Amino acid sequence: MLDVLVIGGGLAGLTAARTLTRAGRRVRVLEAGSEVGGRVRSRTVDSFTLDAGYQVLFPAYPAVKRQLDLAALDLVALPPAAAVRRGARVDVLGDPIRDPAGLFSTLTTRVLPLADKLRVAKLAAALRVPAPHSLLVGPDETTAAYLRRQGFSGAALDVFFRPFFGGIFLDRTLDTSARLFRYYFRMLMDGGAALPRAGMGSVSAQLAQGVDVSVSTRVTRVLPHGEHVTAVTTAGDIDARQVIVATDPNTAQALTGEPVSRGSVGSTYVYYAARDRLDPEVRLLLNARSGVINNAHWLSNAVPGRAPAGQHLLTVTVLGLPDLDDDALDARVRGELGGWYGGPAAQGLRPLLTERIRHAQYPQPPGYAATLPGHATALPGVLLAGEVTSMSGIQGALESGEKAAAIVLGDLHGMSRPRGA
Ligand SMILES: Cc1cc2nc3c(=O)[nH]c(=O)nc-3n(C[C@H](O)[C@H](O)[C@H](O)COP(=O)(O)OP(=O)(O)OC[C@H]3O[C@@H](n4cnc5c(N)ncnc54)[C@H](O)[C@@H]3O)c2cc1C
Incomplete structure (x- = not known):
């Protein structure tokens, strides 16, 4: 037995x-x-390597360090920054978590008010001190309430925290536990995010x-x-x-x-193939406007082997389970991508797969x-x-x-x- x-x-x-x-x-x-x-x-679709949804590994997770041979995974570190999209306008946001100081040098536009940049640096300094697991105890509140108590402006929440942490907690409302926010913030500070080369x-x-x-x-x-x-x-x-x-x-x-x-938090992913390089961006793209797209990533820019030679792979994250069939969802996503790259470029994208994950996480x-x-x-x-x-x-x-x-x-x-x- x-x-x-x-x-x-x-x-x-x-x-x-x-x-x-x-x-x-x-x-x-x-x-x-x-x-x-x-x-x-991960699976192969038409010679593209697609993960189940868009997910990344935080190498600083203590259990990851104990359980995984990270060298054997051949991790590709994701760049410590994000590109904030407001239609055709794109602002590069230096990583306010891993490199608070870098925020000042890499921020070329007024994507965040100066006071918010200082608050990010202050938050990072405070969260760097305790043992990471101790950030999971103590008083709790929503992430939005916590950030407001730290003095962050509504613009900071909308431009960075909602799309970025919305992509992590699969919920853009920032109604998730502030304890978890602090823990993930610390994990990002300690080790960033990475993708195994093979998926x-x-x-x-x-x-x-x-x-x-x-x-x-x-x-x-x-x-x-x-x-x-x-x-x-x-x-x-x-x-x-x-x-x-x-x-x-x-x-x-x-x-x-x-x-x-x-209960369940669901999320939806639309994967596109492109013949032309519509965007050289290797960073995560955050949608700071309202719409169905929360975030997107040209995965083949970050990890070239994910797409066959001469082609490009875009993964789009749509939070929740929209009540739209695949064609209607594709049309909505394409419409928003048209606002980023122009209508003809977006029309040239070839949908590889639409994936609806009913239980991606549970509400926290x-x-x-x-x-x-x-x-x-x-x-x-x-x-x-x-x-x-x-x-x-x-x-x-x-x-x-x-x-x-x-x-x-x-x-x-x-x-x-x-x-x-
Ligand atoms: C799209 C997406 C994005 C995510 N992003 C991140 C991220 O960036 N960072 C992060 O840390 N986490 C992320 N997560 C969460 C993370 O993937 C999960 O927390 C983790 O994989 C859960 O592992 P598990 O073993 O607890 O459950 P599961 O992965 O759900 O495994 C349960 C297994 O049980 C099997 N099973 C179910 N019923 C039966 C049965 N009756 N008999 C036999 N087998 C059964 C299932 O087939 C499944 O293989 C994400 C998840 C998703 C889906």
């Missing part, structure tokens, strides 16, 4: 399984999809090395019997001494009966952390992993897998590590 069955081959499940396998346990991962990775995958899917592939995974195997029920647990799956019943449920929170709730679900309003589930469930022998036990992101997923494995192994040090550390 297996020692541990892990349900779900996303980052959390793979981390738990790899940790337990390395500790000598007999472990198998059951993954419903046709490949591992969950929300962190974000190589993160998952690396975690899966040496792990026994059965793909295309969906678990429909989990039945504890005292000494062991039976997982009822689409490939028959499988017994194990312990089970770790590392699915998305909504499925985890259905399998365990625990009140795990927190102020105080959300106080209501998160732990790893225990009421089912004997059944533990919970997955980002829902921590925070909705790669750090949260990795550390949840580490912690579930630590519980199985009785590793007190691993069990007591604070969130975010």
Whole structure:
């Protein structure tokens, strides 16, 4: 009989399984999809490498440093700046997070009032001091309220914070927890953002090395019997001494009966191929105007191998799940890109794929952390992993897998590590 069955081959499940396998346990991962990775995958479409949505790796995440061989991922650091788009007008914003001083030299236009530039520098200086994980505790409020309390103008929120952190939290309202904002701000200061050259899917592939995974195997029920647990799956019943449920929170709730679900934040991505280089920009493009586009990135400018020779790849992030069919959404996005590059140039873009991700993250309003589930469930022998036990992101997923494995192994040090550390 297996020692541990892990349900779900996303980052959390793979981390738990790899940790337990390395500790000598007999472990198998059951993954419903046709490949591992969950929300962190890449695929090839028409010779373009597309990640699932637009997502980046923060190399400063403590769990990333523990779990991943970053050199083997061949990370491409993203430039520490963004290009703020207001129609045809583009202003380069020096990275106010990683390089507050650089803001003054690289800011060539009046994209942010001087007082806001000083406030960014002050914020960065304050957030650089504490241990990163301690930024996740203490009083909470919305990110917008926190930024206003720091004195930031409405213009600073609209031009930079909404599109930039809207792209991270997949919510432009800045209603997410200010604790999380402070933590992510610090992670960006400490290590910036990067992309594995071969795609974000190589993160998952690396975690899966040496792990026994059965793909295309969906678990429909989990039945504890005292000494062991039976997982009822689409490939028959499988017994194990312990089970770790590392699915998305909504499925985890259905399998365990625990009140795990927190709802879903969805987002939509439109990927375009271009024959002509419409924009030499390697930086993230932030849309400071209202519209369907929140941010966009010419990924092939940053990571040339993502597009076939002589072609270019643009990924556009649309927050939420707009009630538009693919053609209508393409027309809206193209219309806005026409405002950036001119109508004929935008018409020359070739849509590669429109992807709607129903559950990209779970909502994280102020105080959300106080209501998160732990790893225990009421089912004997059944533990919970997955980002829902921590925070909705790669750090949260990795550390949840580490912690579930630590519980199985009785590793007190691993069990007591604070969130975010
Ligand atoms: C578009 C997008 C952008 C993001 N951007 C960032 C970012 O920039 N930075 C960041 O840190 N985080 C980001 N995230 C969040 C991050 O990707 C997730 O927090 C993380 O991948 C969650 O991992 P997980 O293992 O907890 O869950 P998942 O990845 O959801 O894995 C769960 C797995 O369980 C499987 N499963 C479900 N039901 C069953 C079943 N019944 N039987 C067997 N298997 C099952 C699923 O197929 C899946 O593989 C983003 C996510 C998305 C989608």
